[in-house]
Amino acid sequence: MPFTFSPPPCLLPPKLLGARTPFLSPSSYSSASPTPPRMGQPARASKLMEFPHLVAPHRNTMVGLISAVENRLGAHLLPSAVPSDVEYYQNESGTSQGTLSIRCGIDSSPIDFILASWLHLEQATGAFEITNIACYLNSSTDVPHFQFELVQCSPTYFILFLDLIPRKDIVLHPDYLKTFYEDTQLESCRQRLDRLPEVQPYFSSSLYFRRVVSPTGILVSIKCDDGRAERIEEIIREHVNPIANEVAGIWMDMCIAGGREVSELERAELEKRDSLIKRKAIDMDLSSSMPKQFGEEVAGRVLRVIRNAYKI
Amino acid sequence: MPFTFSPPPCLLPPKLLGARTPFLSPSSYSSASPTPPRMGQPARASKLMEFPHLVAPHRNTMVGLISAVENRLGAHLLPSAVPSDVEYYQNESGTSQGTLSIRCGIDSSPIDFILASWLHLEQATGAFEITNIACYLNSSTDVPHFQFELVQCSPTYFILFLDLIPRKDIVLHPDYLKTFYEDTQLESCRQRLDRLPEVQPYFSSSLYFRRVVSPTGILVSIKCDDGRAERIEEIIREHVNPIANEVAGIWMDMCIAGGREVSELERAELEKRDSLIKRKAIDMDLSSSMPKQFGEEVAGRVLRVIRNAYKI
Numbered sequence: 001m002p003f004t005f006s007p008p009p010c011l012l013p014p015k016l017l018g019a020r021t022p023f024l025s026p027s028s029y030s031s032a033s034p035t036p037p038r039m040g041q042p043a044r045a046s047k048l049m050e051f052p053h054l055v056a057p058h059r060n061t062m063v064g065l066i067s068a069v070e071n072r073l074g075a076h077l078l079p080s081a082v083p084s085d086v087e088y089y090q091n092e093s094g095t096s097q098g099t100l101s102i103r104c105g106i107d108s109s110p111i112d113f114i115l116a117s118w119l120h121l122e123q124a125t126g127a128f129e130i131t132n133i134a135c136y137l138n139s140s141t142d143v144p145h146f147q148f149e150l151v152q153c154s155p156t157y158f159i160l161f162l163d164l165i166p167r168k169d170i171v172l173h174p175d176y177l178k179t180f181y182e183d184t185q186l187e188s189c190r191q192r193l194d195r196l197p198e199v200q201p202y203f204s205s206s207l208y209f210r211r212v213v214s215p216t217g218i219l220v221s222i223k224c225d226d227g228r229a230e231r232i233e234e235i236i237r238e239h240v241n242p243i244a245n246e247v248a249g250i251w252m253d254m255c256i257a258g259g260r261e262v263s264e265l266e267r268a269e270l271e272k273r274d275s276l277i278k279r280k281a282i283d284m285d286l287s288s289s290m291p292k293q294f295g296e297e298v299a300g301r302v303l304r305v306i307r308n309a310y311k312i
Numbered sequence: 313m314p315f316t317f318s319p320p321p322c323l324l325p326p327k328l329l330g331a332r333t334p335f336l337s338p339s340s341y342s343s344a345s346p347t348p349p350r351m352g353q354p355a356r357a358s359k360l361m362e363f364p365h366l367v368a369p370h371r372n373t374m375v376g377l378i379s380a381v382e383n384r385l386g387a388h389l390l391p392s393a394v395p396s397d398v399e400y401y402q403n404e405s406g407t408s409q410g411t412l413s414i415r416c417g418i419d420s421s422p423i424d425f426i427l428a429s430w431l432h433l434e435q436a437t438g439a440f441e442i443t444n445i446a447c448y449l450n451s452s453t454d455v456p457h458f459q460f461e462l463v464q465c466s467p468t469y470f471i472l473f474l475d476l477i478p479r480k481d482i483v484l485h486p487d488y489l490k491t492f493y494e495d496t497q498l499e500s501c502r503q504r505l506d507r508l509p510e511v512q513p514y515f516s517s518s519l520y521f522r523r524v525v526s527p528t529g530i531l532v533s534i535k536c537d538d539g540r541a542e543r544i545e546e547i548i549r550e551h552v553n554p555i556a557n558e559v560a561g562i563w564m565d566m567c568i569a570g571g572r573e574v575s576e577l578e579r580a581e582l583e584k585r586d587s588l589i590k591r592k593a594i595d596m597d598l599s600s601s602m603p604k605q606f607g608e609e610v611a612g613r614v615l616r617v618i619r620n621a622y623k624i
Binding site: 182 | 481482483484486489493499506513515519520522523524528584588589592
């Protein structure tokens, strides 16, 4: 599936803002095993981001990243604001569930919005567990966007997408590559993970998406052919978790330091490029997969919010 | 080494044109084992492209590709024209040898130039054999460039780069992706090779080069860990050879069909982008590696021709 599997980030316009909650409810920070929302029951807001169904290292990685972002960039962000029927949604039978949580940047911030989502998708072959954090910047800066997505396809097969997504054509702008990718040593993060025998490059079926990923982007499968789920959990705990935190830390440093001066012409170019990436994400992925997973009514509701947010 | 290992393509300006020969001497087409030029002796022009030192499947793949291009696009091309001391060059001891052969496009052709080169580099760890065909187009068209490069690092370890190099930023131009990469089914070529257990994605040390490669670009290592050189030769004969011919065929179809109408503004953008790719290739690779391999005098001679040709 292009852009791996999850809904792309969504900028929620003010008119749709509903209940305001932080990404994490206080209980999310506890190590106690979370309880999934009961099927067919609307989930309570405080339970939204507790990531039921996830194995502990997956959950802890997601919770840790969100906490790090909130701690470091909290002053840049408005409280979370998503209508409750999009904040949590499920299909008619309750077998597939999704959450969407968004914190927009304040006016003076380079952050456009930061999104966190979790999806539990029941398939004939088993369940998929998808967690996603996407941090999009506005055109006041050319600092790359941040993306973390971890997909559990089975207990012994994960896909990881971890990247700082370029805002410019690197072939035409080698100085952009130097500033944000070479000088930051991002390649060492990719290489550390690449050395593990269970980790292999993953090729998205979308040729467009392959081009969105940066030269140091981590897009890999993590697979244990001998079926040892505990080895995969160890890799997530010992390798994915620290590397994701390191990449997020590099990105947050960039955000706080700010990028180069952006001219009016560059702003327009950044907006055009960002907009194309978002449009492709929706056209290629969500427009077909959301109705299949959640039914027309729920998918329509979520997609309306996303399209409105993306301004497309 | 960025851009794998060989000299990048070189457009030789008319003032430097010397002896005019086709890429292949008649004897190159025979299956008889070629004789390497004697060390310390200037090579005869007719021997230039006989690819001494190569194992047969490597040599046959190179010869077959050159023949295919000459047969199909010969009417577009001027005869080969490279000064004899750049057409063949070697280091002082004669242990490293190189050839460079270029056929420029006629005025009415979209082909800028087609280059074929062969390098034999003696290293402390053994010899590298590198063959390279690069077909660059001019700015009258936005059809991608063609690149084939096969590097023998050892009898059981090869690196292959086979690609149609994009001339535009695909993120901004999804129609470019559709026309030249999706509609042409290039991905199936990449996937067929990717299925072999001996084939692994290869990550260039140059982050810039990673970005030059297309989304269907084949940049792989071919390695036989149990040391069976005959298996590697079989892969080159049975897989690399037909896939390289298929990709070259797709590219030649594009050349003959011609691209879309290119406006004056687009021409300038294509020229700027092409120029940056060429400049990076020389700065990152040849400027340091050529003097090491061939000594200052020989490297200077070859680099002067290349820089002049690249107009940088």
